[in-house]
Amino acid sequence: MNPVVMTLLLAAAWGLFAWQIFRRWRLMTIGPGENRFDQIGTRLRRTWEYAFAQKRMRRYWWAGIAHQLIFTGFVVLLLRTLVLWGRGYSEGFNLWVLGLDQPLGKVYSFLKDLFAVLVIAGTLVFFYYRLVLKPARLSKGFEGILILLIISTMMVADIVYDGASIVRDARAQGGAVAFHGVEPAGSVAAFALGGLSDGAINFLRHAGFWTHSALVLIFLNLLPVSKHFHVVTGIPNVFFQNLSPRGRLPNVPDIEGKLEREETLGLKRIEQLSWKAVLDLYTCTECGRCTDQCPANSTGKLLSPKQLTLDLRDYLYKHEKALVGAKGTNGQGAEGAAEGGMAAVSGNGELPELVPDIIKPEVLWACTTCGACETECPVFITYVDKIVDMRRNLVMEKSEFPAELQNAFRGMETNSNPWSFPASDRAAWTEGLDVPRMAEKPDADVLFWVGCSASFDDRARRIARAMAQLLTAAGVNYAILGEEECCTGDPARRAGNEFLFQMMAQTNAEILNNYKPRTIVASCPHCFNTLANEYPDFGARFRVVHHTEFLAQLVAEGKLKPKNRIDAKVAYHDSCYLGRYNEIYEPPRDTLRAIPGLTVLEPTATRDRGMCCGAGGAQMFKEEEHAREGAKGERVNEKRTDQLLETMPDMVASSCPFCQRMLIDGLAGRGREDVKQFDVAELLWQAVGEA
Numbered sequence: 001m002n003p004v005v006m007t008l009l010l011a012a013a014w015g016l017f018a019w020q021i022f023r024r025w026r027l028m029t030i031g032p033g034e035n036r037f038d039q040i041g042t043r044l045r046r047t048w049e050y051a052f053a054q055k056r057m058r059r060y061w062w063a064g065i066a067h068q069l070i071f072t073g074f075v076v077l078l079l080r081t082l083v084l085w086g087r088g089y090s091e092g093f094n095l096w097v098l099g100l101d102q103p104l105g106k107v108y109s110f111l112k113d114l115f116a117v118l119v120i121a122g123t124l125v126f127f128y129y130r131l132v133l134k135p136a137r138l139s140k141g142f143e144g145i146l147i148l149l150i151i152s153t154m155m156v157a158d159i160v161y162d163g164a165s166i167v168r169d170a171r172a173q174g175g176a177v178a179f180h181g182v183e184p185a186g187s188v189a190a191f192a193l194g195g196l197s198d199g200a201i202n203f204l205r206h207a208g209f210w211t212h213s214a215l216v217l218i219f220l221n222l223l224p225v226s227k228h229f230h231v232v233t234g235i236p237n238v239f240f241q242n243l244s245p246r247g248r249l250p251n252v253p254d255i256e257g258k259l260e261r262e263e264t265l266g267l268k269r270i271e272q273l274s275w276k277a278v279l280d281l282y283t284c285t286e287c288g289r290c291t292d293q294c295p296a297n298s299t300g301k302l303l304s305p306k307q308l309t310l311d312l313r314d315y316l317y318k319h320e321k322a323l324v325g326a327k328g329t330n331g332q333g334a335e336g337a338a339e340g341g342m343a344a345v346s347g348n349g350e351l352p353e354l355v356p357d358i359i360k361p362e363v364l365w366a367c368t369t370c371g372a373c374e375t376e377c378p379v380f381i382t383y384v385d386k387i388v389d390m391r392r393n394l395v396m397e398k399s400e401f402p403a404e405l406q407n408a409f410r411g412m413e414t415n416s417n418p419w420s421f422p423a424s425d426r427a428a429w430t431e432g433l434d435v436p437r438m439a440e441k442p443d444a445d446v447l448f449w450v451g452c453s454a455s456f457d458d459r460a461r462r463i464a465r466a467m468a469q470l471l472t473a474a475g476v477n478y479a480i481l482g483e484e485e486c487c488t489g490d491p492a493r494r495a496g497n498e499f500l501f502q503m504m505a506q507t508n509a510e511i512l513n514n515y516k517p518r519t520i521v522a523s524c525p526h527c528f529n530t531l532a533n534e535y536p537d538f539g540a541r542f543r544v545v546h547h548t549e550f551l552a553q554l555v556a557e558g559k560l561k562p563k564n565r566i567d568a569k570v571a572y573h574d575s576c577y578l579g580r581y582n583e584i585y586e587p588p589r590d591t592l593r594a595i596p597g598l599t600v601l602e603p604t605a606t607r608d609r610g611m612c613c614g615a616g617g618a619q620m621f622k623e624e625e626h627a628r629e630g631a632k633g634e635r636v637n638e639k640r641t642d643q644l645l646e647t648m649p650d651m652v653a654s655s656c657p658f659c660q661r662m663l664i665d666g667l668a669g670r671g672r673e674d675v676k677q678f679d680v681a682e683l684l685w686q687a688v689g690e691a
């Protein structure tokens, strides 16, 4: 069409894009390194499933389908764009296999037209979302609309170019415009344009061509400065996703040494973010799905995972010069920037600490670590690790944390339980039952890990008693640690007191390694998760199962026979650390269904969309954060209770002593003490034991 214009356009656009990418790349390299090049096969499979097939996107059905159409259309039209750029130099240019005289070219031409139309359909869905539905989860502003306008105009321009070309060719051959099956959209456009003069056709051909070619390049350069940077970073972010068990928080190595050397503990400054964490920030699509599912946000707290990501991202961009400059001047690379050079920049007062200047402490302390945000994010951005890491800095370096947590920390330290009950009372729940200790029976097949709640809390002790009786009834060769058991340290770790957590983990690991149990059965999902997913980092590698899995197996094997009827409808609540983190959904339901007369009800928010009870992330040991300005504040447990009550149950069941406490309080808060709360083990014992 015009080689000079095309050359200038391509050189300017690609040059600018390369410069922008270089800047983003430089920012990614200021922090510490992180190895995300393991398990390549799994990474490739998950990239196919979640980046190309966009499995998670469809959790929001219409938006997911529309996005899939636009994404696939972009992939298909990539070659078309190359062809058009080539035609800037030579009118008849085509990639050889894509010529219309080639079989593959015919197929491609048809697909290209089809997807041009489907992409327009996809943009219409998003226009409807943004202009009519306006869901609160989407970011406000014109950027989203502008991008939709650019995408739809590119597609229309392409179809107009094809249509005008068909008319021109038909006239050159002295024939009438005919329908070309391999160019359906272009043919329809040709019929529509058929009545125009040669001059108008020529103008539209050029306008379509240059509009498409130039808009692609404008779009390209908008990417790095907009939320649409995910077009570039989304696939890599999915590829480099965290593949370690979901319930495992990153370890802090050599914590005692760090304390002695007075090194920074936890996430304090932006330059401590690894390249992968920065890639997370670049990749946020601002879809708001994370915030939409966040129990803290939906009950009016200040926390919004999306906003947290955006605040960190904007801060990073804002201080690009200082961050990159410091790295350049000290010449120490990533580690140096974190430990030396950046401290100098920060020391000058140029870069404030993340908390409280960029992220308010109330935001961090509102998180229940439920993982709903991470389950929802279509591009696998993580938040819990960042939130806990910022808590670590507040707790271990600054001693700044909600006052109530001090009691829990002290209790774990001195009495090995967060409530400070005397450690000697840990096995008091066994009174009247014949429950063996590991010290007396070191060759027991099963170690029943009771946990602090079921050891000390009056109500939760009934879970421990039910479990002990069920294990005895099934003839399981089991024992408990009794007074030797300590809190796993889960609340300390999630609250940011990594030092305390590691102390408890090391103590427990030593005890466990002394007995080397073949199987550990834990009745608390928090204990279960920590023992199964985090203790291997401390040398304690054992087979750990949750009590609902173990009970379901005993029922399936006929070792437990539920015979007593419980004629009731029970709404089942999934614990986050059992369900979302460890994907244990069926065993508790199977056990409940095995009880004669019992009907299991599912709330609308269930399984991996189940709402948190509000106890996780050490919330159990502190007051809930205040509601943000203008929001209707609500307790998380009461909102969850409402969801369960919507099913009109006679009773509510769960598989976690923390959930049990929160739901009992929730039912009381709603004046519904008539609806009783039970653990799955309690209900099974009612059905199995002597009636």
Ligand code: SF4
Binding pocket: 290, 293, 294, 295, 296, 297, 303, 304, 305, 366, 367, 368, 369, 370, 371, 372, 373, 374, 383, 384
């Ligand atoms: S983990 Fe749960 S509470 Fe925390 S930000 Fe994510 S959704 Fe919200």
Ligand code: SF4
Binding pocket: 283, 284, 285, 286, 287, 288, 289, 290, 291, 305, 306, 309, 376, 377, 378, 379, 380, 381
């Ligand atoms: S963090 Fe993920 S889920 Fe949240 S807005 Fe960004 S892309 Fe969407």
